[in-house]
Amino acid sequence: MSRNEDRAGAPPTEESPAPVVATAPAEDTTFNWSVPTEFVNLPSKGKYYPETHPLHNQTSVEIRYMTAKEEDLLTSRSLIKEGVAIDRLLNNLLINKDINVNSLLVGDKNALIVAARITGYGEEYDTKVTCPSCSSVEEYSFTLDNIKVNDIEEAQETYGYTQSGVDTFTVQLPLTKASVECRLLTGADELKLYREAERKARRKISDSTLTDQFKAFIVSVNGNSDKFNLTNFINAMPARDSRFLRTSYGKIAPNVDLTQTFECSSCGYSADMEVPLTADFFWPR
Numbered sequence: 001m002s003r004n005e006d007r008a009g010a011p012p013t014e015e016s017p018a019p020v021v022a023t024a025p026a027e028d029t030t031f032n033w034s035v036p037t038e039f040v041n042l043p044s045k046g047k048y049y050p051e052t053h054p055l056h057n058q059t060s061v062e063i064r065y066m067t068a069k070e071e072d073l074l075t076s077r078s079l080i081k082e083g084v085a086i087d088r089l090l091n092n093l094l095i096n097k098d099i100n101v102n103s104l105l106v107g108d109k110n111a112l113i114v115a116a117r118i119t120g121y122g123e124e125y126d127t128k129v130t131c132p133s134c135s136s137v138e139e140y141s142f143t144l145d146n147i148k149v150n151d152i153e154e155a156q157e158t159y160g161y162t163q164s165g166v167d168t169f170t171v172q173l174p175l176t177k178a179s180v181e182c183r184l185l186t187g188a189d190e191l192k193l194y195r196e197a198e199r200k201a202r203r204k205i206s207d208s209t210l211t212d213q214f215k216a217f218i219v220s221v222n223g224n225s226d227k228f229n230l231t232n233f234i235n236a237m238p239a240r241d242s243r244f245l246r247t248s249y250g251k252i253a254p255n256v257d258l259t260q261t262f263e264c265s266s267c268g269y270s271a272d273m274e275v276p277l278t279a280d281f282f283w284p285r
Contacts, residue, residue, distance in 0.1 A: 037064045037095060040115040043107040043149040043254035048167045048184055054098045055108070062095040063112060066120035074282050083194045086113060087187065102188040105167075107150070107255030109187050114256055117281055118144050127276060129262060133269035140262060142275045148257045155251035159244075168219055171248050173241040178233070180245060181219040184253055189216050210242075211235065217249065 039060040046058040055061065070089050079085040087101045090112050094101070101109065117125070123145040130137050155161070161171045167184045193216060197209055214234045219225060221233050237245075262273040 035064045035067060036119075037062050038115065038119055040112055041149075043111055043256060044105050044184075045254070048105060048254065050166055053103065054096060055104075061099065061108075061112070063090075063093040063115060063119075064095060066093065066116055070120075083191060083198070087191070089116065102186065102191065104187045105254065106185045106187065106190055107253055109190075110256050110258075111149075114144055114147060114258075120282070125275065125281065127281070129273070129276065131262075131264040131266060131269055132271065133264060134267040136264065136266040138265060142260055144275075147275075150251055150253070150255050150257055152252060152254060155248070159248040159252060161248065161252055169252055171245065171252075173237075174244050175238050175240045178241070179222050181221075182217045182245075182249055182252075183219050185217055192216070210246075214242075214245070 039062050041060050042055065042058065044055075046055050049056045066089075070092055073079060073088045073092065074085055076085060076088075079088055090101045090104075090109070093112070093116055104112070123143055125142045125144055126139060127142070128137055129140040159171055161169045164170045164181055165183075168181055170179055170181045172179050193209075193212055196212060197207070199205075200207065211234050214237075215231065218230055218234065221230060224230070258275040259272050260275055261270065263270045
């Protein structure tokens with residue numbers, strides 16, 4: 001027969017054991033850090049991707065903050081040699097894994113690089129700059145938080161281009177009056193150009209970075225898309241037209257504007273300068 005004293009909640013007697021006092025569980029010393037994320041505005045606003053691309057009509061993309069794991073990627077000699085260290089970094093940081101870094105437009109990729117640098121190390125970027133006037137080398141501080149994007153509408157008024165496809169546009173050269181159709185370059189194009197430059201450097205072949213870039217983004221000239229004819233046109237393009245095409249492409253392509261004012265403390269020289277993306281960019285002093 002059961003006794004009431006044996007039931008839970010019965011008052012303790014002299015024979016009853018002392019009640020067990022519940023103790024707080026040992027403090028969990030595991031460091032649980034939730035890595036924050038941030039949305040980055042895309043210079044392209046998603047307008048220049050095909051409908052099948054995950055960034056089609058997307059104005060921003062979500063990335064997480066850099067960690068020590070990403071720093072390992074940035075110091076990998078093999079990745080640096082292959083020219084893919086930054087690509088691996090961005091692949092790690094992108095929340096949407098359906099996005100292929102190589103398919104990003106160069107301008108959107110640059111926006112992610114700048115955002116990754118700011119979230120990782122802050123907006124101040126200190127690096128060495130050589131003055132174009134007196135050749136003195138000095139430490140200079142750039143601020144990354146006020147970087148703007150290209151004003152594409154202003155560029156359309158200035159250079160009179162017309163959009164001919166999802167990611168292509170046409171401009172007329174001032175001297176030859178040739179109608180040149182260009183396409184927006186992607187991360188894959190950028191990697192291909194880098195590797196071609198490295199190959200030529202190893203084999204001590206003359207540098208042809210400028211014409212190689214033209215070959216990469218020129219789709220057709222006066223409706224002619226034959227590769228042999230395009231190469232002949234590029235090699236014979238007057239310098240005036242060449243400069244116009246370089247400048248117009250740089251303004252028309254959606255991108256972050258890395259131009260800031262540089263002032264030399266030695267000679268007082270002042271001019272607009274593009275923020276140099278050297279090794280210091282991801283390894284602040």
